[in-house]
Amino acid sequence: MHKNNEIKHELLKVCQTQKLAVLCTHNQEGPYGSLVAFAVTKNLREILFATLRTTRKYANMTKDKRVALLVDNRSNKTADFRRAMAATAIGQIREIPKRKNSRHLKLYLEKHPHLKEFIEAPTCVLLCITVDKYYIVNRFQEVVELHLKK
Amino acid sequence: MIYQLKQVNESNKMLVGGKAYALAKLANHSIKIPKSICLGVSAYKRFVRDTELVGCIQMEFHRKDISQMRWEEMWDASLRIQNMFQTTNWPAELRDEIINAVEPGFGTQPVVIRSSAPGEDTNKTSFAGLHESYVNIRGIKSILEHIKLVWASLWSDAALMYRRELGLEVETSQMAVLIQELITGESSGIVFSQSPVDASQAVIESVYGLNQALVDGSIEPDRWNLDRKSGAILSCQAAVKTKMMIPGKHGLDMVILPSAKIEKPCLEAKQVQQIFQLSQKLESLFQEPQDVEWTIRQDMPYTLQSRPITIKTDDPRNWYMSLRRSFEDLQNLKSDIQDKLIPQMIREGEMMTNMDITQLSNKELQREIERRKEVYKKWQDIYWDKFIPFAHGVRLFGQFYNQAIKPEDPYEFLELLANTPMLSTRRNDMLEQLAQRLRESPALIDNLRHHPERLDENFKQQLQDFLDGYGNQAWGLADTPEFHDNLINLLLEMAAAPPKTKKTVTKTIASLERQYLSFFPKDKQDYASEILKLARVSYQLRDDDNIYLGRIENGVITALQEFLHRTKKQSESQRDFMNYEEMLASLKKIKESSLRGLTTYISDPAFVVKARQLTGQPTSGGLATGRARVISEPQQLFEIKSGEILVCDSIDPNMTFVIPIVTAIVERRGGMLIHGAIIAREYGIPCVTGIPEATSLIKTGFDLTVDGFTGIVTIHTE
Numbered sequence: 001m002h003k004n005n006e007i008k009h010e011l012l013k014v015c016q017t018q019k020l021a022v023l024c025t026h027n028q029e030g031p032y033g034s035l036v037a038f039a040v041t042k043n044l045r046e047i048l049f050a051t052l053r054t055t056r057k058y059a060n061m062t063k064d065k066r067v068a069l070l071v072d073n074r075s076n077k078t079a080d081f082r083r084a085m086a087a088t089a090i091g092q093i094r095e096i097p098k099r100k101n102s103r104h105l106k107l108y109l110e111k112h113p114h115l116k117e118f119i120e121a122p123t124c125v126l127l128c129i130t131v132d133k134y135y136i137v138n139r140f141q142e143v144v145e146l147h148l149k150k
Numbered sequence: 151m152i153y154q155l156k157q158v159n160e161s162n163k164m165l166v167g168g169k170a171y172a173l174a175k176l177a178n179h180s181i182k183i184p185k186s187i188c189l190g191v192s193a194y195k196r197f198v199r200d201t202e203l204v205g206c207i208q209m210e211f212h213r214k215d216i217s218q219m220r221w222e223e224m225w226d227a228s229l230r231i232q233n234m235f236q237t238t239n240w241p242a243e244l245r246d247e248i249i250n251a252v253e254p255g256f257g258t259q260p261v262v263i264r265s266s267a268p269g270e271d272t273n274k275t276s277f278a279g280l281h282e283s284y285v286n287i288r289g290i291k292s293i294l295e296h297i298k299l300v301w302a303s304l305w306s307d308a309a310l311m312y313r314r315e316l317g318l319e320v321e322t323s324q325m326a327v328l329i330q331e332l333i334t335g336e337s338s339g340i341v342f343s344q345s346p347v348d349a350s351q352a353v354i355e356s357v358y359g360l361n362q363a364l365v366d367g368s369i370e371p372d373r374w375n376l377d378r379k380s381g382a383i384l385s386c387q388a389a390v391k392t393k394m395m396i397p398g399k400h401g402l403d404m405v406i407l408p409s410a411k412i413e414k415p416c417l418e419a420k421q422v423q424q425i426f427q428l429s430q431k432l433e434s435l436f437q438e439p440q441d442v443e444w445t446i447r448q449d450m451p452y453t454l455q456s457r458p459i460t461i462k463t464d465d466p467r468n469w470y471m472s473l474r475r476s477f478e479d480l481q482n483l484k485s486d487i488q489d490k491l492i493p494q495m496i497r498e499g500e501m502m503t504n505m506d507i508t509q510l511s512n513k514e515l516q517r518e519i520e521r522r523k524e525v526y527k528k529w530q531d532i533y534w535d536k537f538i539p540f541a542h543g544v545r546l547f548g549q550f551y552n553q554a555i556k557p558e559d560p561y562e563f564l565e566l567l568a569n570t571p572m573l574s575t576r577r578n579d580m581l582e583q584l585a586q587r588l589r590e591s592p593a594l595i596d597n598l599r600h601h602p603e604r605l606d607e608n609f610k611q612q613l614q615d616f617l618d619g620y621g622n623q624a625w626g627l628a629d630t631p632e633f634h635d636n637l638i639n640l641l642l643e644m645a646a647a648p649p650k651t652k653k654t655v656t657k658t659i660a661s662l663e664r665q666y667l668s669f670f671p672k673d674k675q676d677y678a679s680e681i682l683k684l685a686r687v688s689y690q691l692r693d694d695d696n697i698y699l700g701r702i703e704n705g706v707i708t709a710l711q712e713f714l715h716r717t718k719k720q721s722e723s724q725r726d727f728m729n730y731e732e733m734l735a736s737l738k739k740i741k742e743s744s745l746r747g748l749t750t751y752i753s754d755p756a757f758v759v760k761a762r763q764l765t766g767q768p769t770s771g772g773l774a775t776g777r778a779r780v781i782s783e784p785q786q787l788f789e790i791k792s793g794e795i796l797v798c799d800s801i802d803p804n805m806t807f808v809i810p811i812v813t814a815i816v817e818r819r820g821g822m823l824i825h826g827a828i829i830a831r832e833y834g835i836p837c838v839t840g841i842p843e844a845t846s847l848i849k850t851g852f853d854l855t856v857d858g859f860t861g862i863v864t865i866h867t868e
Contacts, residue, residue: 054773054855054864056762114205121859123773 007146008044011136014073014085015040015047019112023049024068025060032060038069039111045148047089047129048096048108050119058125065092067129081140091131098126151196152251153188165190167266167326172436172456179435181428182452184262184330187255189248191268191324194301200241206234207305208320213767214820216310218842222821225545226767228307233552233560235302240294248297252329253290260286260332260397263296264455265303267325269316279474280308280316281325285362286332286397293329299553300327308474333452334397335445337416339364339371342459343429344378344439351384352376354425356416358407359394361443361454368404368478369393372416381426388415393478399673404478417446424451432456475539475546477681483540484687491532492691495698498525502705507712515713519730522706529702537695543688544823547681554678555669561822563685566662568831570686572693574803575832577620578810581644584612585810588645595645598638613637620807636788643811647792650810650833693803693825700804710734760867761847767820768861769827772836774814778852780845781805795856797848801826809833814856816863818844830858838863 015038023036034057036049047069051058061067072086096104098119105126109116118124134146158166158174166174170188177183198204210231214223265281282303284296303309304325309316317323339356346353355364355371363369370389377384394407417425425444428451432440436456443454475483502522510518544567551563587609588595597604617637663682670678710730779794781787790796792811800819806829809815813835817826820840830837836858844863848854853866 052857052860052862054857054862112205113202114209116206117209118860121768121857122771123857123859 007136007144010085011087011134011146012040012042012044014087015044015071016111018071018073021047021049022070023057024070025057025064027056027060027063032056036069037112037115038071039108041107044134044146045131046104047091047131048104048126049129050108050115050124050126052121052123053125054123061093061127065094067091067093069129083139086137088135089129089131090133090135091129094128094130096126096128098124104128151190151192151247153190155183155186155188158188162190164268165192165326167191167268167328168457169264169266169455170326170328171266173328173453175435176432176453176456181431181435182450184333184452184454185255186328186330187251188266189251189297189327189329191326193244193248193297194304194324194326196244197238197241197298197301200244201238203234203238204320207231210234211305211320213765214840214842216313219310219840220820221307221311222819222824223767223840224310225307226820226822228305228310229545229548229552229560231305232299232302232549233557235298236295236552236556237558238298245294248294249290252293256293256329256331258289260288261293262328262330262332262454263287263293263300264328264330265300265325266328267304267316280306280312282306285360286402297327297329301325330454332397333445333447333454334360335447335452337421338443338445338454339416339425341425341429341442341444342439343433343442344459345375346459348375350378352378352426352429354417354422354429356425357394358391358411358416359396359405360402361445362402363393363395363404363476363478365443366476366479368476369395374417374422376422376426378430381423383419383422386415391416400671401674421446421449421451424449428453475542477546477684480540480543480546480684480688481680483536484543484684487536487540487691487695488687491536492695492698495529495695495702498529499698499701499705502702502708507709512713512716515709515716519706519709519713522702522709526702526706529699533695533699537691540688541692541823543684544692547685547688550678550681551666555666564822564831566659566666566682567686567689569659570690572690572803573697574693574806574825574829577616578807580616580620581641581807582649582810584609584616585641585644586649587612588641589649595642598642632785632788640788640808640811643790643792647811650835689828692823693828696803696825700802707734761843761865762867764841764844764847764863764865766816766838766841766844766861766863767822768837768858769822769824769839770815770830770835770837770858772814772834772858773855774836774858775853775855776813778816778848778850778854779812780848780850782845795854797844797850797854799845800824801829803829809835814838814854814858816841816844816848816854816856818842 019037020035021038023034025032025034036051038047038049040047069089070086071089072084074080074084074086096102098105105119108126109119119126131148133148136144136146153162153166153170155170155174155177158171163171166188170186173183173186198207210227213227216224219227262283262285264283267281280303282300284299287293287296304323309318337356337358338361339354340361341355342353345351352375354374354376357364357369357371364371369391372389372391373387375384376382391407391412393404395402395404397403424446428444429440429442432442432453436458439459440456441459442456445452445454505518507515507518548561548563551557552560555562588598594606594609666682667675667678711734713730714734774795776793776795777791778797779786779790781790781796781798787805787808790808790811793813795814795816796808796812797816798818800817801815801824803825806825809829810833815826815830815835815837817824817837817839818841821827824839827837827839836856838856838858838861841863848863848865855864855866857863
């Protein structure tokens with residue numbers, strides 16, 4: 001089993017290199033999954049993504065702030081079963097004001113500069129998941145939990 | 151990354167592009183060319199990689215399947231990409247490397263910045279004019295700006311159109327740039343070592359000064375045809391010469407030709423031979439006929455570029471390429487259209503409206519129908535030949551504005567064109583006045599609904615004035631028996647909602663104009679002002695000309711309807727009746743087919759496909775939710791209820807009288823400068839254009855949210 005720091009380091013690496021992740025929300029009809037462009041803070045405590053107010057996921061999140069986000073580094077090859085890492089972040093969502101030069105917006109646009117026009121649209125919101133814990137899967141079935149102290 | 155031409159050879163041909171390779175070959179064979187260096191393709195790659203521009207181009211390039219884009223949308227996409235290059239800062243390291251290589255060789259001397267795309271100028275397909283060159287650029291700051299502009303032209307609208315032939319891909323496409331000293335020759339021109347129309351001849355064209363005016367068609371050249379074997383001049387056509395292009399303090403200036411040169415050919419016989427010999431030498435060097443740009447300074451001919459001659463095909467894209475007109479050409483077109491064609495069109499339309507065709511005998515009516523058909527055909531041809539190319543005046547201005555001002559928003563230039571008085575907005579203002587009278591008086595509404603005989607004279611007169619002035623601008627519906635009732639219903643719908651005020655402009659047009667002109671040095675302000683005036687006329691006429699053409703078309707429809715109505719039961723006119731009925735149907739079909747929804751999305755009964763989000767081009771900001779009203783035939787326009795969202799194939803100015811009651815527009819046709827987008831911005835309502843399946847995936851009654859900021863239309867099916 002990895003040591004704590006190694007796990008955090010590996011997780012951060014995956015989160016920083018991957019551009020897209022699967023966001024999980026739900027409504028009264030059931031679960032709902034969406035692909036989102038995300039960015040993570042260095043301390044792994046906050047995950048940012050943007051969406052439009054008109055989307056289903058936004059409607060779901062306004063009703064229940066609890067979300068999950070799956071990040072992984074698979075390459076769609078058999079080797080992924082042993083080599084790929086997947087992490088599911090569990091946390092609560094909140095809206096972040098899109099102030100110019102705010103650290104959140106800067107972090108997000110540094111990773112996704114091509115989304116500048118999208119995020120600047122008045123109908124687009126910047127959202128932040130305050131992460132409680134990560135479930136990290138390595139080598140097919142090796143699972144650890146990373147709890148973030150408050 | 152940076153090559154002196156002597157370093158260029160076969161092995162690095164793809165790194166420097168076709169133009170630089172050809173010039174290097176000339177230099178190696180002691181043919182005089184301007185002093186040049188080449189910025190290889192790796193500089194482009196570094197720029198788009200280090201600035202992350204590659205991701206932004208990806209986002210734009212894949213916004214929509216390009217095969218489904220109209221040329222107007224390609225122009226828009228290209229404008230946005232161009233703007234990205236202009237507003238992206240240089241990575242310091244790359245900028246310093248270029249400065250260190252360019253400054254010592256050129257200092258502040260004027261240069262030409264040319265594109266040199268790999269694969270360009272090496273095969274038989276014509277890619278001439280797809281990428282940009284900039285002449286008379288001075289100083290390193292300006293050189294750096296124009297290098298970015300040349301790179302951006304890799305994504306020009308024309309390049310997008312020829313993307314398959316070019317193999318245009320975001321990940322792999324690249325562009326080298328040539329930086330050359332500017333040679334200001336006394337005469338310049340082009341030479342075809344072999345005439346494209348007669349293989350036994352060569353052709354030389356020449357103008358005084360720089361040859362940019364020849365290449366963009368602003369100045370007619372003197373022309374010589376020569377026998378390829380002997381070099382003998384077979385014919386010489388002298389042009390009427392009045393102007394020449396020369397380097398100005400900033401950019402290029404078109405100046406009046408000195409009187410001594412007006413009657414004198416641009417080349418002496420000796421120089422004609424010099425150019426001819428040059429072309430034959432280049433042909434033998436490249437082993438195929440050449441199309442050469444040259445200039446002569448103090449009797450020394452310089453080769454500016456040499457490429458294989460390409461043969462024009464019947465490719466429909468040639469028509470689009472012909473739309474790119476120079477400022478000079480558009481100015482001439484402006485006078486022609488404004489002073490001659492539009493007044494003539496109005497007169498012909500009015501003559502039709504004022505003629506009482508009910509007084510004509512059947513024979514006279516038939517003659518009148520034939521005459522109107524001819525008139526309509528004539529104006530349709532003029533519309534395609536003159537009016538559509540003139541609409542490019544707005545685009546020319548947009549490019550000029552963006553290059554000079556580098557705004558964050560590539561469509562900022564439209565603010566200077568807003569509130570240009572157009573016939574369609576004047577018509578809508580008049581409708582709004584009528585609606586306002588209804589809002590102010592419930593009694594008037596009641597009379598209109600139930601007691602038309604009690605309507606006050608003033609209102610009746612106002613209504614009649616509207617019908618007289620604009621009745622025939624209702625998409626050919628004015629002569630239908632229901633039109634009057636439909637118009638009343640439209641007014642009642644308008645009156646039921648608060649008045650829709652047109653978008654308020656935060657700054658006055660005058661202050662915007664002053665701000666715009668202040669960006670230019672004194673000697674360029676006149677030109678900046680002229681090009682703005684041109685754009686305003688172009689903006690206005692692209693709306694108005696449709697309305698005037700609509701009047702003439704309506705004249706044909708009215709006459710046909712009169713004939714069909716009269717001869718319905720007369721057996722002797724059966725043949726004509728059938729012909730005219732067919733003609734009327736075809737005229738109406740043109741309108742209806744342009745509105746018809748596309749094929750259904752999926753036909754497999756095992757699946758049900760429901761569209762949830764559709765993406766198009768955001769063309770007018772705002773967010774609106776409402777009920778969809780899909781218009782697939784003209785009569786349905788009057789079914790629109792206040793607060794609904796208009797969904798249609800394309801809007802023409804004859805339809806826009808319903809815009810005051812709708813809350814948003816969704817259009818299948820795409821573009822920032824199409825009529826729907828223009829009127830939506832005038833009224834400040836959201837508009838999304840260019841959704842290919844809009845009219846088939848959206849049904850009347852669907853609840854929609856239109857996001858005019860992002861171009862996303864959400865269908866709420868729950």
